[in-house]
Amino acid sequence: MKKILSIISILAITLSSCNKNDDDGITGNPNIPNAVFDTQGLINTNLPQFNQMQFPGNYVVLSSNYGINGVVVFFSGGEQYDAFELSDPNHQLNSCSLLTVDGIFATCSCDDGNAYNIITGSPKQGTSGQYGLTRYFVEANGNTIRVYNN
Structure with a gap:
């Protein structure tokens, strides 16, 4: 019985040390x-404002x-969509940290002009800082694309 209680205690401590944000894109x-x-x-690709998302290589800005x-959603083709935060990950939030696609x-628009690839989220060569774009979750179901982070 002591052995079972010890295992349960270790399991409880391990599980309680996990953080939801460990795998949520942040x-x-x-x-x-x-x-x-x-x-x-x-996002419904049958609507005119999202129609371009029916064709690979296109994106929309939310x-x-x-x-x-805001969020940029890029369509690579098939069922492959990528979505990223439009805040420079290598600056504290301010007026120049908003990214323009x-x-x-x-x-x-900050003095360093950091730039990031909206397909991979990786920094363009010459970008200062250690972080790539913050990725969000994407699900495609027929003509509807769901982007979320919760």
């Missing part, structure tokens, strides 16, 4: 707070109602 970046949101029902400064790069 990787300990002190510059990007956890944004809880869900676009459920918003307003700041989603994420912190042009082609496949999202760039901040």
